[in-house]
Amino acid sequence: MKAIVYTTNGGPDVLSLTEREVPEPGPGEVRVKVEVSAVNPTDWKSRQNTAPPRPQVPNQDGAGVIDAVGAGVPAERVGERVWLLLSAYQRPDGTAQQYTTVPADRAVPLPDGASFDLGASLGVPALTAHRALTVADGGPDRLAPGALDGVTVLVAGGAGAVGNAAIQLARWAGATVITTVSSAEKGALATAAGAHHVVNYREQDAASEIRRIAPDGVHIVVEVAPGANAELNTAVAANGAVIAFYADDLGTFGVPIRPSMTANLRWQGLLLYTVPPAALAAGVAAVSAAVAEGALRGGPEAGLPYHRYPLERTGEAHEAVRNGVIGKVLIDIPS
Structure with missing residues (x-):
């Protein structure tokens, strides 16, 4: 072979x-x-x-x-x-x-x-996205329709593979989905994936726009660049929010200490290889269910x-x- x-x-x-x-x-x-x-x-x-x-x-x-x-x-x-x-x-x-x-x-x-x-x-992107969406305190262990009702999710980089899966899974689970992008082309892809709101951070004041959309803040942040976006995430997070990051690089970043304390924020790292077995199994089951229901798609029509x-x-x-x-x-x- x-x-x-x-x-x-x-x-x-x-x-x-x-x-x-x-x-x-x-x-x-x-x-x-x-x-x-x-x-x-x-x-x-x-x-x-x-x-x-x-x-x-x-x-x-x-x-x-x-x-x-x-x-x-x-x-x-x-x-x-x-x-x-x-x-x-x-x-x-x-x-x-x-x-x-x-x-x-x-x-x-x-x-x-x-x-x-x-x-x-599916694999790496969808399972990473599922884990990011299920680490919040009091949140669901496994996504399903209605599991994120009333939750506002911010997806950084909505045109990426993990971002695309996070948008689709969060919307399937009932969340309001906001995503940040760097161009109109990427914005169109994030919209095709199902994002309710797209913020072009190169053309808009991202913090102000996200706060306009979600005055009480976002509850879950799916973050690919925690260092670059630490200040933004702190500014838009609701009290008790989780910033779940799967960093695109292996550098270091500083957490804004006082704002994080004041808002009771949790900065949650994740790596698919070391996700606990039960959480991985829940992700596999949820991703398969989303695919079966037509809620998790691929190709240009899905962004x-x-x-x-x-x-x-x-x-x-x-x-x-x-x-x-x-x-x-x-x-x-x-x-």
């Missing part, structure tokens, strides 16, 4: 197209014939920064069809359409290959009518344009994500 592999860390040039044996699923595992692989920032960052202990196939997310199961997995799962999560986490087999093996619970049934493109786009690459151009796909392409980068896996 064809696979993309790297044996040392570095730029996209360390990726090579190779021929490998089709893997056999071990106990508790399934083998998936991958149809579409997806690229997230974590994929190129892992490749660039971490030398693998053994040959590594990149990419955490993907979608395909189960074609074999290991011991302890029901045989009825063969033929099941699935979306994949954390495929390459502490494992050598990501989704940039024709077949991959994963623990059975990392291959999630893909609801009828959902495309492989959408399935491959998430697709950018496609063949398997042999995986390095270019990684670079597109590293360079900040707007939308979802997908890799078509050959039959």
Whole structure:
């Protein structure tokens, strides 16, 4: 089978197209014939920064069809359409290959009518968004219609993949959704995702506009740039709000101490790899339900344009994500 592999860390040039044996699923595992692989920032960052202990196939997310199961997995799962999560986490087999093996619970049934493109786009972005929306004190552990009724959510960077998922999931759960963007083009994408209010922070006074929309403040902030937006978030947060951040960089930032104390704010970091198992399982269930109900969508009509690459151009796909392409980068896996 064809696979993309790297044996040392570095730029996209360390990726090579190779021929490998089709893997056999071990106990508790399934083998998936991958149809579409997806690229997230974590994929190129892992490749660039971490030398693998053994040959590594990149990419955490993907979608395909189960074609074999290991011991302890029901045989009825063969033929099941699935979306994949954390495929390459502490494992050598990501989704940039024709077949991959994963623990059975990392291959999630893909609801009828959902495309492989959408399935491959879920994983990291949708589960990160779900976690950010469910860490507030007294808030729901799992999203569902009505779970965020009466809640105002601010999504930073509504045209990004996590921002797009956060907008769609928050709206599905009943929240009023405000998002910040840096251009009219990104604003159109955030509107397509379902944001009720879009604030262009380059053309508007973001704090004043958000406070005009939500005079009592926002209850949850889904934040990609906590350092750049610390002052804004403090200015617009309601008493007891949570700022849930999944930082786009690994720098440091200062928390405005007195305003945070006065408003009883919580600054909540999150990383999908270390999310508690129960919270991850709740996210998987909620994301699948949202997809089944047509509330979580992909493609330009949902504010998430697709950018496609063949398997042999995986390095270019990684670079597109590293360079900040707007939308979802997908890799078509050959039959």
